[in-house]
Amino acid sequence: MIAVVEKTSDIAAIIHRNRKKGNTIGFVPTMGALHTGHLSLVKKSIKENDLTIVSIFVNPTQFNNKIDLAKYPRTLEADLSLLMPLKVDIVFNPSVQEIYPLGDTEGSDIDLGGLDTYMEGAFRPGHFKGVAQVVRRLLEIVGPDRLYMGQKDFQQFTIIQFMIRNLKINTTLVVCPIIRETNGLAMSSRNVRLSEETRAKAGIIYKTLKAIRKNILVKSIKDLEAYGLKKLTNAPFEPEYITIVDGNRLTPLKDINESNYAIACVAVWADGVRLIDNIVLKKG
Ligand code: AMP
Numbered sequence: 001m002i003a004v005v006e007k008t009s010d011i012a013a014i015i016h017r018n019r020k021k022g023n024t025i026g027f028v029p030t031m032g033a034l035h036t037g038h039l040s041l042v043k044k045s046i047k048e049n050d051l052t053i054v055s056i057f058v059n060p061t062q063f064n065n066k067i068d069l070a071k072y073p074r075t076l077e078a079d080l081s082l083l084m085p086l087k088v089d090i091v092f093n094p095s096v097q098e099i100y101p102l103g104d105t106e107g108s109d110i111d112l113g114g115l116d117t118y119m120e121g122a123f124r125p126g127h128f129k130g131v132a133q134v135v136r137r138l139l140e141i142v143g144p145d146r147l148y149m150g151q152k153d154f155q156q157f158t159i160i161q162f163m164i165r166n167l168k169i170n171t172t173l174v175v176c177p178i179i180r181e182t183n184g185l186a187m188s189s190r191n192v193r194l195s196e197e198t199r200a201k202a203g204i205i206y207k208t209l210k211a212i213r214k215n216i217l218v219k220s221i222k223d224l225e226a227y228g229l230k231k232l233t234n235a236p237f238e239p240e241y242i243t244i245v246d247g248n249r250l251t252p253l254k255d256i257n258e259s260n261y262a263i264a265c266v267a268v269w270a271d272g273v274r275l276i277d278n279i280v281l282k283k284g
Contacts, residue, residue, distance in 0.1 A: 002083055002084060002131070004080070004254050005090055005092050007094070007098065011090070015142065021050075024145045025052075025053065025146075026053070026145065026147075027148065027171075028042050030056055030057075031058045033074070034083070035062050035187045038150075039083075042148075046086060046088070051087055052195075053091075055093070056079055056093045057134070059102075059133065060096060061129075061132075061133055061235065064127055068274075071193065073258040079091075083263050092142070099137055107136060108138060110132040110163060110167075111127070115249075118127035121155070123240055123241070135163070136167070140224065146170065146173075146174050147172070148170065148174050150177075150179075151278070152187075152277070154278045155250060157173065158247070160173060172180070183202070184205070184206030184210075185202040186205075186206065186277045190274070191273075201274065205275060208231045209228075210279065211227070215227075215280050224264075225244060228242035236271070237268050239269075243265055244263070244264045245262070246261060247259070256281070260284050261284070262282040263279065264281055266278065
């Protein structure tokens, strides 16, 4: 049976009991509306740790768009029925008050090394401050050995890795591959808001990223970005950005030889939904 815990004090007691037994703890933070992508993180945590805690918390401080927050799907019962067969130990489902007892600006001033100024950060002001704030708070509550996050939110895990190192938090970040729908669309809780037709066509995003990867050594970055923008400017799709960046610093690259870790990142609007994806072009 999964235990659904709402109180921080109850989590503290569970952690205390498990630490006494010498158990390792894996933690998967989510905003719920779970899909196979989330479940891949949960499965990895269960495999690698004695106890796995999954949090389901729609964090208001990371939404710069109040309509997006209001529309964010909340499906706790369905989420629990997906987690049940995996034998997850604990689901932490706190209230906003439980996470931010001193108000939701408490703990939001975190140094992100400027990594929050690029891409998502440029289009969603304040988003990563909110993400870092909630992840720091959750790590403080759970104190896990390992934290599981998805490659899908590339900038997010890069920023969290920076924060963990900078604040010397004793947790190892484990990054898990992007899980995709059969047409290549990266799974996301927001995909349910796409029309059936748009969802079927949205494989174009990954297709475009793969075409960029294929041509990275023969075409200039400028041309590849222009190609990507053109490919994705096709109703109902409207690209917000498509950028090739250094995977550590997140700075835009002009030439592929400027970095040995290059990644193409994209954000596209469709049916009023913002979709993001990325592909590693070069690493190592
Ligand atoms: P969210 O509920 O959207 O905040 O996501 C919770 C975690 O699941 C984050 O670390 C995401 O990067 C990860 N995640 C979301 N979608 C996918 C996916 N398609 N494949 C792998 N991980 C994912």
